[in-house]
Amino acid sequence: MSTTVSELKAKGVPFVNNEPSKVTYLNHENTVASWLLTLDHKRIGVMYLISMTFMFLLGGIFAGIIRAELITPKGDMLSSDFYNKTFTAHGVIMVFFVLIPAVPASLGNFIMPLMLGAKDVAFPRLNLMSWYLYVIGAVFTLLAMLLGGVDTGWTFYTPLSSTYSNGNVMVVAAGLFILGFSSILTGLNFIVTIHRMRAPGLTWFRLPLFVWALYATSIIQLLGTPVIAITLSLLGLERVLGVGIFDPRLGGDPILFQHLFWFYSHPAVYIMILPPLGVASELVTTFSRKPIFGYQMIAGSSLAIAIFSFIVWAHHMFTSGISPYAAMFFSLLTFSVAIPSGIKVFTWLGTMWRGSIVNDSPMWFAYGFIGLFTIGGLTGLFLSTLGTDIHLHDTYFVVAHFHYVMVGGAIVGLMGGLHFWWPKMFGRMYNEPLAKLSAFFVFAGFNLTFFPQFLLGYLGMPRRYHEYPAEMQVMNVFSTAGALVLGLGYIMPMIYLTYAAFWGPKASKNPWGATTLDWTATDSPPTPHNFEGQPVVTEEPYHYKSTENKEHALAH
Amino acid sequence: MSAHDHHEEMHPPAPVWMYVVNFLVLVVLTIVTYFVATKDLGAMSTPVALGIAVVKAGLVVLFFMHVFESGPLTKLTIFSSLFMVAVLCGFFLVDYSTRNLEVLPPEETAPVVEKSAKS
Ligand SMILES: [Cu+2]
Numbered sequence: 001m002s003t004t005v006s007e008l009k010a011k012g013v014p015f016v017n018n019e020p021s022k023v024t025y026l027n028h029e030n031t032v033a034s035w036l037l038t039l040d041h042k043r044i045g046v047m048y049l050i051s052m053t054f055m056f057l058l059g060g061i062f063a064g065i066i067r068a069e070l071i072t073p074k075g076d077m078l079s080s081d082f083y084n085k086t087f088t089a090h091g092v093i094m095v096f097f098v099l100i101p102a103v104p105a106s107l108g109n110f111i112m113p114l115m116l117g118a119k120d121v122a123f124p125r126l127n128l129m130s131w132y133l134y135v136i137g138a139v140f141t142l143l144a145m146l147l148g149g150v151d152t153g154w155t156f157y158t159p160l161s162s163t164y165s166n167g168n169v170m171v172v173a174a175g176l177f178i179l180g181f182s183s184i185l186t187g188l189n190f191i192v193t194i195h196r197m198r199a200p201g202l203t204w205f206r207l208p209l210f211v212w213a214l215y216a217t218s219i220i221q222l223l224g225t226p227v228i229a230i231t232l233s234l235l236g237l238e239r240v241l242g243v244g245i246f247d248p249r250l251g252g253d254p255i256l257f258q259h260l261f262w263f264y265s266h267p268a269v270y271i272m273i274l275p276p277l278g279v280a281s282e283l284v285t286t287f288s289r290k291p292i293f294g295y296q297m298i299a300g301s302s303l304a305i306a307i308f309s310f311i312v313w314a315h316h317m318f319t320s321g322i323s324p325y326a327a328m329f330f331s332l333l334t335f336s337v338a339i340p341s342g343i344k345v346f347t348w349l350g351t352m353w354r355g356s357i358v359n360d361s362p363m364w365f366a367y368g369f370i371g372l373f374t375i376g377g378l379t380g381l382f383l384s385t386l387g388t389d390i391h392l393h394d395t396y397f398v399v400a401h402f403h404y405v406m407v408g409g410a411i412v413g414l415m416g417g418l419h420f421w422w423p424k425m426f427g428r429m430y431n432e433p434l435a436k437l438s439a440f441f442v443f444a445g446f447n448l449t450f451f452p453q454f455l456l457g458y459l460g461m462p463r464r465y466h467e468y469p470a471e472m473q474v475m476n477v478f479s480t481a482g483a484l485v486l487g488l489g490y491i492m493p494m495i496y497l498t499y500a501a502f503w504g505p506k507a508s509k510n511p512w513g514a515t516t517l518d519w520t521a522t523d524s525p526p527t528p529h530n531f532e533g534q535p536v537v538t539e540e541p542y543h544y545k546s547t548e549n550k551e552h553a554l555a556h
Numbered sequence: 557m558s559a560h561d562h563h564e565e566m567h568p569p570a571p572v573w574m575y576v577v578n579f580l581v582l583v584v585l586t587i588v589t590y591f592v593a594t595k596d597l598g599a600m601s602t603p604v605a606l607g608i609a610v611v612k613a614g615l616v617v618l619f620f621m622h623v624f625e626s627g628p629l630t631k632l633t634i635f636s637s638l639f640m641v642a643v644l645c646g647f648f649l650v651d652y653s654t655r656n657l658e659v660l661p662p663e664e665t666a667p668v669v670e671k672s673a674k675s
Contacts, residue, residue: 195629223640232646259651263644314651326651 021065024427024525039124042526044131045110046425048420051135051279052106053494055097058142060487062090067449067480073473075466084151091154096176099410100268103275104221105130105186107417108214110425112190114518114526115208116198117535121191126185139256140175144168152184153464155265158246158257162238170239173232180229183271187221190214199517201378201537208516208541209285209298213278216302219265220274220309228264231257253403254319270309272406273373274302276413277344280369286514287363291542301340308337314386319393327386330452334384341377347368361435365416368443372408376401379454394464397457398452408443408446415442415493421499423507424518427525430500434492441489448482499519515543570622586613626634 002164018288025042035043065086069077078086122129144150150168152161152519161169194215198207207215223262237243237259244250246257285292314322379401382388391397401524415438423429452475466478509550510519521535590610597604618624623634 223636227644255651256648259648310640314647322651323653323655323657325654325657433560552584 005467023527024523025528026525026526032080037252039120039128039129040528041109041113041121041124041127042425042530044127045106045108045384047131048101048109048134049106051131051138052098053204054102055093055138056490059090059093059098062086062093063483064487067377067483068184069466070468070476071473071480073468073470073476078466080466081151082149084153084464085145085149087464088150088153089145092141092150092172092176095154095268095406096179097134097141099272099406101186101281102272102410102414103133103417104190104214104271105134105182107279107414107421108217109186110521111194111421111518112211112214113197114182114196114424114522114530115211115516117195117202117517117531117537118193118197119332119531121189122196123185123189124191125254127140130182130185130189133178133185137175137177137182138529140178141172142169144175144195144493149172155261156232156235156257157261158238158254159234162235162246162254162256162257163524167239170236173235175230177232179332180232182226183221184225187218187225187501190218191222197533199537202517205296205299206537206539206541207299208518209281209292210275210278212299213274213281213302216306217271217274219303219306220271224264224267224271224310228268231260231264234260235475238461258317258320260315260373260532263310266313266316267306267309269402269405270305272410273489274305276369276410276417277302277373279413279417279420280348280366280373281344282514282516283362283366283420284351285542285544286420287358287366289358289513289544290351290355291540292347293350293353293545294343295540295542297343298347301343304340305337308333308340312337312384315389316387318389331384331386331389335381338377338381341373345374345377358512361432361439362416362420362512364436364440365419366437368439368446369409369412369416371443372412372446374406376404376406376408380474392457394462395457396461396463399463400453400457403450403453408450412442412446415439418493418497420512421518422500423511424522424524424526426501426504427507427523428500428502428504429507429511430493430504431496434496435449438489438492438496441485441492445485445487445490449479449486450482452476452478452482480493515539517543570619570625574619578615582612582615 025040035047038044038047062243065078066083069075069083070084075083093206109121109127113119145168147168148166150172152165152169156169156173183287194207194211234245238246238252242250243252245252246254248254280299281292312330314326315334318327318331348366379397383392383398383401419430421433456472456475456479459462459472463471507524509522511523511524512519514520517535517537522530587607589605592601592604592608617634623630
């Protein structure tokens, strides 16, 4: 039985040179409304990716302005007030609109249901609503910037934010309040999906480690985000009604704001970094052609990080006037986070050891990720040590540290994941040499930008000033030069990946030879409902056989 | 769809009298809250007010929100939220209860200040 071309065309099946191309989630409907009203987790993931890239460009422009100002020791380009507004805009956009949703909302949304063998997430409508809440939150925040900006820094500390700053603080706070619900709904959606929609045979300990990482992340999103929403509401009450919860004249405590803020915002760092840690686990095992070393340790360490993340927050407040006993207590607890993070790094190294490593571009990003994350993590220990923190607090050492974790970790991890799953998402391959060049530029540019900042911070250069002593200029010039290289490393993939999505050579179903359902059971790009029939799982996630045999041969 | 899909069966809707009884208890407790607030209980006034509030919230969560008859996963979810609140408040207290430990009580410092001011 054969159908004619014209019959298929009448049904709306797209054709290239009169050959029917596959029906995929990308081409089965083409109207704008079919994207904006879609309930398909894959399309929502792509929409998140596009909107986040836009915010990333915007935040990057602000970063560029900051680095340009800091080329010279004098504050000659921007007024100090405008400089304050610039770094606030950079911080708010990058933290809340890029880093927090970076991997879960884009790659998580797209890949996680494929990994589970599910047709979609548990609540597709809620998923679409999350994206709209993200957009509305972004509109509020950008509106505040157009109205004249906010100068509090992304941390909104009282009493600056509650008493002295301009009213745009409340517009941003409203935007972040709305955005918070986007994050909560995504977390809720993922938890329910992972509990209820796994394919037959996909037991908890057969889940890919990316799913474990997203699960741990979702727990933090669900339990932590309401606290920041409440904190911002209290800030609003304080400003509008003067309830006095943060005002000592009325019996309040400005440090209470910091407690509440960091109760969310320290775990938020793990919302940013846990999913890329999961991506790294996938990359390392796939490109080492070897079952991952210490699967249960990695899964467990994700959960441990999620739990520990909630009991260390006051390490941001050692010099703010909290009790010295509390500072000791939180310093000690903070060191505990190093254990699960260390477990992850060592298990990746253990996986690579005697693997048949394939150096494709996603693996290059994974190398960069491991190196930058390790430096970021270890310098965190300097800051959690009470004695050194008094010297380093609010200096560029802190700035360098969290950029290593949040940008060197989260963004490089996202880029590794994008290069890994791009053929799955769009069914096309990108230019491999360009990808490797981008990985190199990002790694080199990143270190050139932020390593000098460790030295500057150690020398005592405070953050959030547009002027600095003349003898610190050399390091600042290095840093700005590095930012240019880093920027190039970011712009390149935006161009060649976009090009590849439309015109790249066709990718096969499983170009990397990976073993999880997202590769073995779906087409590239996937069909609208992901799978033909219901996939069944019968094995552990990373059953790479070839190296096991080789290891045997080596051992005997 | 996973194999263990229906392990939390849907319950038949709770009888109307349960909602009515619950509502009446909540109303009574609200009235109690009001009268307790008019009395000066000294140091006990906050704990008593919070105690009544906790009982009311508990009734809402357990019966109106059907947690009482739900599966273990739902109960675990509720428990973990409460646990988070306990962590938040408990760790705040680590700071607030020790913040002024090394400061001398005012009656010991006050005479010294007065003397030096007079001389
Ligand atoms: Cu922290």
